[in-house]
Amino acid sequence: MSFRDTTNRTDVHQQMDSEKRVCKVCGEIVHGRSDKQYCSDYCRATHFHTVNADVTSYMRRVNYTIRKNRSILSLLNPKGRSRVHKKKLMEYGMNFDFYTNVYKTKAGKTYFFCYDQGYIPLEDDFYALVVKEDYVC
Numbered sequence: 001m002s003f004r005d006t007t008n009r010t011d012v013h014q015q016m017d018s019e020k021r022v023c024k025v026c027g028e029i030v031h032g033r034s035d036k037q038y039c040s041d042y043c044r045a046t047h048f049h050t051v052n053a054d055v056t057s058y059m060r061r062v063n064y065t066i067r068k069n070r071s072i073l074s075l076l077n078p079k080g081r082s083r084v085h086k087k088k089l090m091e092y093g094m095n096f097d098f099y100t101n102v103y104k105t106k107a108g109k110t111y112f113f114c115y116d117q118g119y120i121p122l123e124d125d126f127y128a129l130v131v132k133e134d135y136v137c
């Protein structure tokens, strides 16, 4: 049995239509099925292009930030192990909110990594910088 045969469904449709849904893109009144959100294929496509562009732009910013973090860590840690003050990292533009992964040791210490370059907070706002040798997460 198709749902169109049920009186109940028809009532719901009529009720929804009376609420006058408007297109999320252009504000035109949307006619037709109650789950329709756009007045036309054009507006539907426009909406998805906009969302995709926002996501792409966000991903680009995140990728850039993590790559920049990696460069800073690598620059301040040429020998693979060093101790740097937070102020120094901030001066270079380090953004501690973005990293690729975290590594917890059995002792409960947490390392933050930007690809192969990692750091762990020490006492007095110092950080130990490390380099991951095997690239295994």
Ligand SMILES: [Zn+2]
Pocket: 023, 024, 025, 026, 027, 028, 038, 039, 040, 043
């Ligand atoms: Zn529209």
